[in-house]
Amino acid sequence: MKRPLCWISLGCFFAAVVFGYLYPADGWISPASALLGLLGLFFLLWGRTRPISLFFLSASFMLLFCLAFGYFHAAPARSLAGQNATLSGTVLETGNASFLLGGETEKGQSIKVQVWCSADMVPDRYQQFSGTVALSEITSTDRFDSENYYRSQDVWLQGRLLSGSFSGKASFSLRTWPGRLNDFLCQKIRSSLPVKYSGLVCAAILGNRSYLPDGQYELFRQLGISHLLAVSGMHLTLLSGLFSLIIGRFLRKSRAKTILFMAFVLFYMLLTGMRPSIARAGMMLLLSCVAQLILRRPDPPVSLSTAVLVMILYHPFLAVHAGFQFSICSTIGVQILAGPLSQKLLSLKKAPASQGFSYLIRSCCTALCGYACAAPLTVLYDSCLIPMSIPANLCLSPLFTLFLAVSAGLVLFCAVPVLGSVFAFGVRLFGGLFLGAANCLGRIGPKPIFGSGPALLIAVVCFSAVIGYGAFQPTFRHFAAAICLAVSVSCAAVSTQAIIENRQIHCYTVAFDKKLLQIFSYGGHAIVIGHLSAQPQIEQAALELQRERVQTIDALILLPSGGNPRVSLSELTGHFSVSAVAFSSADNLSTQAAESLAGIPAYDFDGLCLTFWQNNRIHLDGEGAVSLCIGSKKLLILPADCAILYEEEPCWDLAITCWDVPPPVSADALLCARHFWGTENQNPNSYLLPYGKGVRFRLSAG
Structure with missing residues (x-):
């Protein structure tokens, strides 16, 4: 049996993911562990499916380990809740x-x-x-x-x-010195470069995004290259390679160079905060170095499996960390699938391929496989697909590599007058070229494709499975059959979801401190209700409308802004057709806000009734309270106090409220914009609604 450690790691990772998503519920662990153990023994005795038996046995062990971890490590801290x-x-x-x-x-x-x-x-x-x-x-x-x-x-x-x-600040300790050194280097870089470049250097080299301009981060997300900002294998490999070249000038013995190389990897892991992605990459490099020391050939699947196994045994909840999952999937695509796929494509050409053509094929396969493995997680977490990710990675990765190299030199020599200035000039040069190319691609490339529901996820998973199948299946006929099957399954999923969505109302609620935003969309139409008094709220509303593929906003209802000047709404009115807008006459409209609302029928709150697209009505009063009926549901919004969704029965099923104002009734479930307002009214079903993060749910339109 080849690579048994891979099957053990896969079983442990699967069990840790299930445990992490279901925690703190643990009553199911003992029977599930027993069942997995019995299945493992069955397949082991059968004798022909030993990899599957290893998978089940390791999953059974991991569930028991997670149970012990939760009892001895997490439970003592959780017992302090409510105090x-x-x-x-x-x-x-x-x-x-x-x-x-x-x-x-x-x-x-x-x-x-x-x-x-x-x-x-x-x-x-x-x-x-x-x-x-x-x-x-x-x-x-x-x-x-x-x-x-x-x-x-x-x-x-x-x-x-x-x-x-x-x-005052805590005294120097081994626990804080990496963070202190990180902060010191960031300050040195900020003093030697403009904000446009210093924030990018701090993020790319030191893993500190605190100084990264918002516009640059949004550009990276739009192009699908935000992984360049997450210090991981690419960064560590480049920097450790530069370090290896430098020490190679002074050391002849390969064993000594390997030990110093391992020390540098450990130091860089600590400097960047030991985040899951850099810890995984660093551990794989260290395992490769150990293999060299004992005269063995490094094996990427075994190195990845060992790194994952060690990390989830250290802390099982790393398995549900989004960055760790992205790191694992990208590594599988880049280091395991890209090589076989590029070899199969090059073998189709009868004549020997030139060096330039071979490099192009390998680069395309690396970008394609990395994207294919990470795309399902992007759809799962962000409900979007980024078509520009592959061409952006192909075009920008070489420039970013040069930028990383000169940035590393600046970090090392920022305190040296002459060398620091030279590397600062290099950062401005290559950073300017990189950002200019990124902005150009952002303008000419297609926008991200947003979609909710399982159809997009099913289609992307089918695409990823086809890429993985093509990397290891030798015949072109089988590969073409896999493509046809994936297209058929994707089309069936998309059409089925379209039929279902036409009978559902998509509800979205998000809290920005005391400012609430409610979006209800159906069949390409929507109503938007919220304060919308700051740019983050408006951008979030536009993002959600794009995700639900809305073309027309039937009613844009602006709750009272409390006297604060209202900012421009062009992000909504410029990208969507707005049928009507309602706001209080006491609102302080800025010039930009008035211009963005020009030409749209405007109404005051007093005695206003707007018709909803499903023959329902939106009622508003002068105080900004909004009442809306959607099928059998009724929504009541009390501005800056609470928003409550309930059925016609006396039982309230959902409430969203701020922490300092009690709701008008006792609700069955509460989504608090901050902490609950008092222990005497503590509700066991209450949840925190994080700042700027929303909750989605669906209602029947019938």
Whole structure:
């Protein structure tokens, strides 16, 4: 049996993913583990399917391991939920109205807590904190959102800051020195380069995106090359290769060079924060070095399997970390599938291929296979497909490689006057060429394709399966049959979903602090209800409308902005046909906002009734409250207080509310824009609605 470690790693990873998505429910683990174990023994005794038996046996073991991990490691921290705890510790990370605290309770229990506070209370990194925090479990309205991210970082609790104080920065320690060095290098780079380039260097070399301009990040996402900003195998391979060339000038012994190479890889992993993607890449490089030391040939599938197995045994919740999953899938495509596929394509040509043509084929296969393996996750998490990803990777990767090389030189010699200036000039040159080419591709290339529901995911999975099948299937006839089967399955999925979607109303709700946004779409039409008083809300609304393939906004209802000047709405009115807009006469419309609404029938709130596309009506009153009927459902929006969706029966099934205003009734389920407003009314079904993150659900239109 070839590569048994691959089957063991696959079984463990599968079990860890299932455990991570279903946690904290654990009653199913014991029977599932027993069933998998019995299946493994059955296939082992059968004797002809040993890989499958290894898969089931390793999955059974991993489930039991995850159960023990949750009981001994996660449960002690989760037991503190619902308490007001006095904590002291160090601020590890800072964010938008929040910070990550690594500290201890009064009883000496070590925990990490994501603490929410007002924007003016956010401390500096590595400051000391002492105070009282209202603790609750990390939750999320979206199973692919912050909950799994925080759990993979060993953060089990969130907290609302009740009282506390911050003092000077913590003393130097082994725990904080990589982050301190990272911050120091970022400051040096920012002082030697304009913001346009310094943020890109900090993100690409040091893994610090705090200084990256929003416009650049959106450009990377539009082109499908945001993986270039995630420090991973490509970055580590290039930088370690440069380091190997340098030390090769001074060392002759290969064993000494290999040991120094391994030390550099470990140092860079620590410097960039040991994120899952860089940890996976670094571990694969270290395993390759170990293979060289013991005179063995490195094997990418075994190296990847070993790295994945070690990491999920260290922390099983890494299996549900989106970045880790993207890293694994991209590595499978680039290092395992691209080589065989390019060889098969080159073998179709009878005459020997030229070196340039061979390089082009290998580059295209690398980009195609990497994209094919990562595309299902992109659709699963972001509900979009990016057609420009493959040509953008082919065109921009060489420029980005040159940019990485000179950026690495700048990081090393930023404090040296002459060399620092030389490398800074190189960063401006190659960074300017790279950003210019990226902007050009962004203007001429097709936009991302948005889609909700399983049809797009099924189509992409079929496409990825065909690419993987083609890499290992030698006959062209079988490959053509696989393409026809994939096209048939994709067409059936898309047509079936289209029929179903014509009978459903897509509902989307998102909270921006106290500002709410509601979108209801059906058959290419939509109504948009929200404050829309800031650009992030407007951009999020446009993104969701694109995802649901909306052409016409039947009603754009602007809830009172509280006296703040209303920004331009051209992102909505310029890209969608708007039939009517309603806003309060007390709103302060800026010149840009008035221009963006020109030519659209406008109504005031007082006594207003707008007709919805399903012969229902939207009722508004002067205070900005909105009442809307959709089939058997009724939506009531109280601006800056709460939005409640309920049925005609007395039972309320969903409520979205801010943390400081109680709802008018007791709801069965609550999606809080921040923490729940009081422990005396604590609802066991309440969930956190993260800042700027939404929840989607569907209603029958009948």
